[in-house]
Amino acid sequence: MVVPSHPSLAADKVTLRREAREQRRTFIESLGRDDRGALELKLADALKPLIAQSRVIGGYCPLPSEISPLPAMEAAAHSGSVVAYPAFADHQSNFRFLAGDPTESGPWACFQPPLDAPEVFPDLVLVPLVAIDRHGTRLGQGKGHYDRVLGKLREHGALLIGVGWSVQKLDEEIPADHWDVTLDGFASPDGLEMYR
C-alpha cells in the first residue's frame, strides 16, 4: 500500500470527491430532455481546434454521470484522426490506449476496444475527471488509474486535456499529491481553458 504523502490530503480528497460528485449529480438532474446532447455538441466545438492538430486522439467511454466526448471523437474519426480508448487486460494492470471503437465491455464497467487492437500513443488525451481546479489539478475516481499512466503519456508527447461539465471546475484548490499530474487544460461546454 502506498502511504499518502500527508494523511490529511487523502481525507481532503475524499471529502472534495464526495461534494463534487453531489454537485455534478444535482446539475445533471436539472438538465432538460435535450440539454445534455446540446451541451455535448458544445464540448465537441470547444475541442475542435485541438482535434484538428492531432493525429491520434485518446478518448473515453462515458460513465452515466460524465459528459460524453463521443460526438467529438466521431468528428475526429470522420476527419481522418485515429481514435483510441483506454483498455484494461484485467483489474490489476494499467490501461493502455488501443486504437478503434469501444465495442467490448472491460473489467471496470467501461467499454474498450478488443485487446488485440493495436496500442497507440495519443498526441491528445481527453481525461475524464470528478473535478479540476484553476491550476489544472485533477481529482479522479480515487483508484489512481489515470495517475499511473498520465506521466508516461505526457513523456510520449501527449497534450492532456481534462473534460467535464462546467460545474466540475472548482473554485477551491484540490490538494495535489506528489503523483498527481497537472493537466494542460480543461474543456467543457463553456469552452477550452489552458493551464500550461
Ligand SMILES: Nc1nc2c(c(=O)[nH]1)N(C=O)[C@@H](CNc1ccc(C(=O)N[C@@H](CCC(=O)O)C(=O)O)cc1)CN2
Ligand atoms: N469514462 C471513464 N473511463 C475510465 C475512467 C473514468 O473515470 N471514466 N477511469 C478512471 O480511472 C478508468 C476506469 N476506472 C474506473 C474506476 C472507478 C469507477 C467507478 O467507481 N465508477 C462508479 C460510477 C461513477 C459514475 O457514474 O460517475 C461506480 O461504479 O460506482 C469507474 C471506472 C479508465 N476509464
Ligand SMILES: Nc1ncnc2c1ncn2[C@@H]1O[C@H](COP(=O)(O)OP(=O)(O)OP(=O)(O)O)[C@@H](O)[C@H]1O
Ligand atoms: N504513479 C503512481 N504509481 C503508483 N500508485 C499510484 C500512482 N499514482 C497514484 N497511485 C495510487 O492511486 C491512489 C489514488 O490516488 P488519487 O486519490 O490521487 O486518485 P485520483 O487521481 O482521484 O484517481 P484516478 O487517477 O483513478 O482517476 C493513491 O492512493 C496511490 O496509492
